[in-house]
Amino acid sequence: MVHPASGFRGTRAGVTAGSGSSLQSGEDHGAPLxxxxxxxxxxxxxxxxxxxxxxxxxxxxxVWDCRRCGAPATRDGHAEAAADALDDGYxxxxxxxxxxxxxxxxxxVLAGALEKLRARGILSDELLRDT
Known part of the structure:
Protein backbone atom coordinates (compact mmCIF):
# COMPACT_ATOMS: atom_id res chain seq x y z
CA MET A 1 0.00 0.00 0.00
CA VAL A 2 1.36 3.41 -0.95
CA HIS A 3 1.49 6.00 1.79
CA PRO A 4 -0.72 9.00 0.93
CA ALA A 5 2.20 11.38 1.43
CA SER A 6 4.45 9.48 -0.97
CA GLY A 7 6.48 11.81 -3.15
CA PHE A 8 6.45 9.42 -6.09
CA ARG A 9 2.73 9.40 -6.74
CA GLY A 10 1.86 11.07 -10.04
CA THR A 11 5.40 11.36 -11.33
CA ARG A 12 7.04 9.89 -14.40
CA ALA A 13 10.55 9.31 -15.70
CA GLY A 14 12.31 12.56 -16.50
CA VAL A 15 10.43 14.67 -13.97
CA THR A 16 12.67 16.09 -11.27
CA ALA A 17 11.74 17.61 -7.94
CA GLY A 18 11.46 21.37 -8.01
CA SER A 19 11.15 21.57 -11.79
CA GLY A 20 8.31 24.05 -11.35
CA SER A 21 6.14 22.52 -14.06
CA SER A 22 3.02 20.46 -13.68
CA LEU A 23 2.34 17.38 -15.78
CA GLN A 24 -1.24 18.49 -16.34
CA SER A 25 -0.40 22.05 -17.38
CA GLY A 26 0.24 21.12 -21.02
CA GLU A 27 3.51 23.03 -21.08
CA ASP A 28 6.17 21.98 -23.57
CA HIS A 29 8.86 20.05 -21.73
CA GLY A 30 11.42 20.70 -24.45
CA ALA A 31 12.88 18.54 -27.15
CA PRO A 32 14.34 15.16 -26.21
CA LEU A 33 18.09 15.07 -25.79
CA VAL A 63 34.68 -1.32 -23.31
CA TRP A 64 31.12 -2.68 -23.01
CA ASP A 65 29.86 -6.16 -22.05
CA CYS A 66 28.59 -8.26 -24.96
CA ARG A 67 24.86 -8.94 -24.63
CA ARG A 68 25.15 -12.44 -26.15
CA CYS A 69 28.13 -13.98 -24.37
CA GLY A 70 29.02 -11.50 -21.60
CA ALA A 71 32.59 -11.05 -22.81
CA PRO A 72 34.08 -7.56 -22.98
CA ALA A 73 33.58 -5.81 -26.31
CA THR A 74 35.52 -2.87 -27.76
CA ARG A 75 34.48 -0.09 -30.09
CA ASP A 76 37.27 -0.56 -32.60
CA GLY A 77 36.54 -4.26 -33.05
CA HIS A 78 40.03 -5.43 -32.15
CA ALA A 79 39.73 -8.83 -30.55
CA GLU A 80 43.09 -8.54 -28.77
CA ALA A 81 41.84 -6.01 -26.23
CA ALA A 82 38.72 -8.03 -25.57
CA ALA A 83 40.64 -11.31 -25.44
CA ASP A 84 42.98 -9.90 -22.78
CA ALA A 85 39.98 -9.02 -20.64
CA LEU A 86 38.44 -12.49 -21.06
CA ASP A 87 40.64 -13.76 -18.25
CA ASP A 88 38.53 -11.85 -15.70
CA GLY A 89 36.87 -15.07 -14.52
CA TYR A 90 33.66 -14.96 -16.56
CA VAL A 109 21.84 -38.68 -13.06
CA LEU A 110 20.41 -39.39 -16.53
CA ALA A 111 20.07 -43.13 -15.79
CA GLY A 112 18.27 -42.35 -12.51
CA ALA A 113 15.86 -39.96 -14.23
CA LEU A 114 15.10 -42.49 -16.98
CA GLU A 115 14.49 -45.20 -14.39
CA LYS A 116 11.98 -42.97 -12.55
CA LEU A 117 10.12 -42.29 -15.81
CA ARG A 118 10.01 -46.00 -16.63
CA ALA A 119 8.69 -46.81 -13.15
CA ARG A 120 5.87 -44.29 -13.59
CA GLY A 121 5.04 -45.78 -17.00
CA ILE A 122 5.79 -42.57 -18.87
CA LEU A 123 8.78 -43.88 -20.79
CA SER A 124 9.15 -47.17 -22.57
CA ASP A 125 12.13 -48.74 -24.31
CA GLU A 126 10.30 -48.51 -27.66
CA LEU A 127 10.26 -44.72 -27.40
CA LEU A 128 13.99 -44.64 -26.75
CA ARG A 129 14.77 -46.84 -29.77
CA ASP A 130 12.65 -44.67 -32.11
CA THR A 131 14.59 -41.51 -31.34
Whole structure:
Protein backbone atom coordinates (compact mmCIF):
# COMPACT_ATOMS: atom_id res chain seq x y z
CA MET A 1 0.00 0.00 0.00
CA VAL A 2 1.36 3.41 -0.95
CA HIS A 3 1.49 6.00 1.79
CA PRO A 4 -0.72 9.00 0.93
CA ALA A 5 2.20 11.38 1.43
CA SER A 6 4.45 9.48 -0.97
CA GLY A 7 6.48 11.81 -3.15
CA PHE A 8 6.45 9.42 -6.09
CA ARG A 9 2.73 9.40 -6.74
CA GLY A 10 1.86 11.07 -10.04
CA THR A 11 5.40 11.36 -11.33
CA ARG A 12 7.04 9.89 -14.40
CA ALA A 13 10.55 9.31 -15.70
CA GLY A 14 12.31 12.56 -16.50
CA VAL A 15 10.43 14.67 -13.97
CA THR A 16 12.67 16.09 -11.27
CA ALA A 17 11.74 17.61 -7.94
CA GLY A 18 11.46 21.37 -8.01
CA SER A 19 11.15 21.57 -11.79
CA GLY A 20 8.31 24.05 -11.35
CA SER A 21 6.14 22.52 -14.06
CA SER A 22 3.02 20.46 -13.68
CA LEU A 23 2.34 17.38 -15.78
CA GLN A 24 -1.24 18.49 -16.34
CA SER A 25 -0.40 22.05 -17.38
CA GLY A 26 0.24 21.12 -21.02
CA GLU A 27 3.51 23.03 -21.08
CA ASP A 28 6.17 21.98 -23.57
CA HIS A 29 8.86 20.05 -21.73
CA GLY A 30 11.42 20.70 -24.45
CA ALA A 31 12.88 18.54 -27.15
CA PRO A 32 14.34 15.16 -26.21
CA LEU A 33 18.09 15.07 -25.79
CA UNK A 34 20.03 13.80 -28.82
CA UNK A 35 21.11 10.17 -28.63
CA UNK A 36 23.61 8.05 -30.52
CA UNK A 37 23.98 4.30 -31.10
CA UNK A 38 27.52 3.00 -30.56
CA UNK A 39 28.74 -0.36 -31.91
CA UNK A 40 30.93 -2.68 -29.84
CA UNK A 41 32.36 -6.07 -30.94
CA UNK A 42 33.54 -8.89 -28.69
CA UNK A 43 36.29 -11.43 -29.46
CA UNK A 44 33.64 -13.83 -30.85
CA UNK A 45 32.44 -11.22 -33.36
CA UNK A 46 29.11 -10.41 -31.67
CA UNK A 47 27.96 -6.82 -32.13
CA UNK A 48 26.31 -4.89 -29.32
CA UNK A 49 24.78 -1.45 -29.94
CA UNK A 50 23.83 0.40 -26.74
CA UNK A 51 22.27 3.86 -27.03
CA UNK A 52 23.89 6.78 -25.20
CA UNK A 53 23.19 10.46 -24.85
CA UNK A 54 25.25 12.36 -27.37
CA UNK A 55 28.35 12.98 -25.27
CA UNK A 56 31.89 14.04 -26.04
CA UNK A 57 33.92 11.13 -27.45
CA UNK A 58 36.06 10.78 -24.31
CA UNK A 59 32.96 10.18 -22.14
CA UNK A 60 31.64 7.20 -24.13
CA UNK A 61 32.89 3.90 -22.63
CA UNK A 62 35.74 2.18 -24.47
CA VAL A 63 34.68 -1.32 -23.31
CA TRP A 64 31.12 -2.68 -23.01
CA ASP A 65 29.86 -6.16 -22.05
CA CYS A 66 28.59 -8.26 -24.96
CA ARG A 67 24.86 -8.94 -24.63
CA ARG A 68 25.15 -12.44 -26.15
CA CYS A 69 28.13 -13.98 -24.37
CA GLY A 70 29.02 -11.50 -21.60
CA ALA A 71 32.59 -11.05 -22.81
CA PRO A 72 34.08 -7.56 -22.98
CA ALA A 73 33.58 -5.81 -26.31
CA THR A 74 35.52 -2.87 -27.76
CA ARG A 75 34.48 -0.09 -30.09
CA ASP A 76 37.27 -0.56 -32.60
CA GLY A 77 36.54 -4.26 -33.05
CA HIS A 78 40.03 -5.43 -32.15
CA ALA A 79 39.73 -8.83 -30.55
CA GLU A 80 43.09 -8.54 -28.77
CA ALA A 81 41.84 -6.01 -26.23
CA ALA A 82 38.72 -8.03 -25.57
CA ALA A 83 40.64 -11.31 -25.44
CA ASP A 84 42.98 -9.90 -22.78
CA ALA A 85 39.98 -9.02 -20.64
CA LEU A 86 38.44 -12.49 -21.06
CA ASP A 87 40.64 -13.76 -18.25
CA ASP A 88 38.53 -11.85 -15.70
CA GLY A 89 36.87 -15.07 -14.52
CA TYR A 90 33.66 -14.96 -16.56
CA UNK A 91 32.15 -18.43 -16.82
CA UNK A 92 28.94 -19.67 -18.30
CA UNK A 93 26.44 -21.74 -16.33
CA UNK A 94 27.54 -24.88 -18.20
CA UNK A 95 31.17 -24.29 -17.21
CA UNK A 96 30.19 -24.11 -13.54
CA UNK A 97 28.17 -27.34 -13.85
CA UNK A 98 31.11 -29.11 -15.52
CA UNK A 99 33.32 -28.07 -12.59
CA UNK A 100 30.94 -29.71 -10.11
CA UNK A 101 30.08 -32.86 -12.07
CA UNK A 102 32.08 -35.37 -14.07
CA UNK A 103 30.87 -37.16 -17.18
CA UNK A 104 30.14 -40.25 -15.07
CA UNK A 105 28.02 -38.16 -12.67
CA UNK A 106 25.99 -36.88 -15.62
CA UNK A 107 25.38 -40.42 -16.90
CA UNK A 108 24.33 -41.55 -13.41
CA VAL A 109 21.84 -38.68 -13.06
CA LEU A 110 20.41 -39.39 -16.53
CA ALA A 111 20.07 -43.13 -15.79
CA GLY A 112 18.27 -42.35 -12.51
CA ALA A 113 15.86 -39.96 -14.23
CA LEU A 114 15.10 -42.49 -16.98
CA GLU A 115 14.49 -45.20 -14.39
CA LYS A 116 11.98 -42.97 -12.55
CA LEU A 117 10.12 -42.29 -15.81
CA ARG A 118 10.01 -46.00 -16.63
CA ALA A 119 8.69 -46.81 -13.15
CA ARG A 120 5.87 -44.29 -13.59
CA GLY A 121 5.04 -45.78 -17.00
CA ILE A 122 5.79 -42.57 -18.87
CA LEU A 123 8.78 -43.88 -20.79
CA SER A 124 9.15 -47.17 -22.57
CA ASP A 125 12.13 -48.74 -24.31
CA GLU A 126 10.30 -48.51 -27.66
CA LEU A 127 10.26 -44.72 -27.40
CA LEU A 128 13.99 -44.64 -26.75
CA ARG A 129 14.77 -46.84 -29.77
CA ASP A 130 12.65 -44.67 -32.11
CA THR A 131 14.59 -41.51 -31.34
Missing amino acids: PRIKVSYWCAKGHETQPVFLKLPEDQIPV KSHLEYVKERRSGQDAED
